[in-house]
Amino acid sequence: MKKVIIFDMDGVILDSEKLYMDLNMEWFKKIGIKITVQEYQKWIGASAKKFWTYLKEKNSLAESTETYIMQEKELKHQMLANAFLAPMPGIVSLFGLLKQNGFTLAIASSGLRKNINLILSKLAIDEYFDLIVSGEQVVRGKPEPDIFVSVAEHYQVIPNTCIVVEDSTNGVTAAKAAGMYCIGFYNPNSGNQDLSKADMVIKTFTDESLIKLITDKMAS
Numbered sequence: 001m002k003k004v005i006i007f008d009m010d011g012v013i014l015d016s017e018k019l020y021m022d023l024n025m026e027w028f029k030k031i032g033i034k035i036t037v038q039e040y041q042k043w044i045g046a047s048a049k050k051f052w053t054y055l056k057e058k059n060s061l062a063e064s065t066e067t068y069i070m071q072e073k074e075l076k077h078q079m080l081a082n083a084f085l086a087p088m089p090g091i092v093s094l095f096g097l098l099k100q101n102g103f104t105l106a107i108a109s110s111g112l113r114k115n116i117n118l119i120l121s122k123l124a125i126d127e128y129f130d131l132i133v134s135g136e137q138v139v140r141g142k143p144e145p146d147i148f149v150s151v152a153e154h155y156q157v158i159p160n161t162c163i164v165v166e167d168s169t170n171g172v173t174a175a176k177a178a179g180m181y182c183i184g185f186y187n188p189n190s191g192n193q194d195l196s197k198a199d200m201v202i203k204t205f206t207d208e209s210l211i212k213l214i215t216d217k218m219a220s
Helices: 017-031 037-042 048-059 065-082 091-100 113-123 146-155 169-177 208-219
Strands: 003-007 103-109 131-134 163-166 181-185 200-202
Touching: 003 146, 017 037, 017 065, 048 065, 065 113, 091 103, 091 208, 103 113, 103 146, 113 131, 131 146, 146 169, 163 169, 169 181, 200 208
Parallel strands: 003 103, 003 163, 103 131, 163 181, 181 200
Antiparallel strands: none
16 A cells, blocks of 8 residues: 655745745735734635635625635745745655655645646755645645545545645644644744644654654554
């Protein structure tokens, strides 16, 4: 049976959540959206549709949610294209270790596929991933489990044999709802995220408990 490990992108592979928040907060002021940092952080990791439905109702926005979603995604794409990007410390070495020991690596991200592709290309880590599932490919985004279930279905594996790495409350909730083992990655730049539902919480990708988990999985 395949040993599948699923990574979130933003806040896990790339330390991008603070970049996105700063970008969005500046844009929100220009278009008349009022939201506090605490409110914003509650939506990290959630689907864009859920987030913009909330913003539209709260701020009585004139345009459709789809219009704002595409505008936000385009702003992010432009920023990512122009910014210097570096992978989270220690994570590329982890990818190498996993691949060398027969693990299958996938990405399940609420982000836009072209943004995911851009990040992977700029970080030069495309080769590590066998499957990418983006938010556009599922009907219900995080915190619903659909994006993770789709990965298990693709590989025809039982969900409880999969491992997910997530940095947000919404991501952890989705992973556990899918019946998967979840590693919560504490990233202070992702805000005050509740990772208490995760099976394990780490602060670095060289954490000894993470390496032990991988070693145990290799032996199983």
